[in-house]
Amino acid sequence: MSLASELKVPSHTSTKILASQAANINNNLIIQPLHLEISLRNRRVTLYRGKNRIKSYPIAVGRQNWETPIGNFRVRTMLENPTWINPFTGKAIPGGDPENPLGKYWIGFWTNGKNWVGFHGTPNPDSVGKAASHGCIRMYNNDVRELFYQVNMGTPVTVVR
Incomplete structure (x- = not known):
């Protein structure tokens, strides 16, 4: 027709x-597709629908020698109550455990096959706005929860300086 x-x-x-x-x-x-843009310099992630800015959130990024990777990626995993595996010891801390530094939500967008980088909450809200993580994007717990329910598997993620 x-x-x-x-x-x-x-x-x-x-x-x-x-x-x-x-x-x-x-x-x-x-309906235009959603995408995320992470500005390492501004320490913000912005959610877009097409060219329209929906919302921007403050973030923490990777610290020296653990920099957040730059490039174009896609959301590859989304988990509630994710298990955290210590990158130094291999010890696993289950989701929901108060010692788990990931919070309640995980949005993974990069992996080298062993380590992952993604968005997650933090028990240390003072770190947001700083270069403080092992490459991940730390967010305030309420912000990452909000973002978790807006994006989907495959949502593009662009990381720029």
Whole structure:
């Protein structure tokens, strides 16, 4: 079915007007995809729908020698109450344990096959706004919960300086 027949456009309507109307209709009806942009310099992650900024959140980023990777990625894992594995000892701390530094939500977007980088909460809210993590994006617990319920597997994540 053509767009003209779906819109019930009279046959005498010019093609030029129809193209303009179609562009406006498409912009209003097609839901643009979400994507995230992390600014390491500004220590913020911004959620976009298409080109429209939805919300920006303060973050902590990787500290020296544990820098957050730069590039284009996609959300690869999403977990509630994630288990944390200490990168030095290999000791696992289960989700929900007060000693678990990940909080209640994990949004993973990078891995080298052994280590992961992602968004998570923190029991140390004073670290947000600093270069303090092992490469991960620390967020206030309420912010990462909000973000968790907005993004999906496959959501693009861009990390820039």
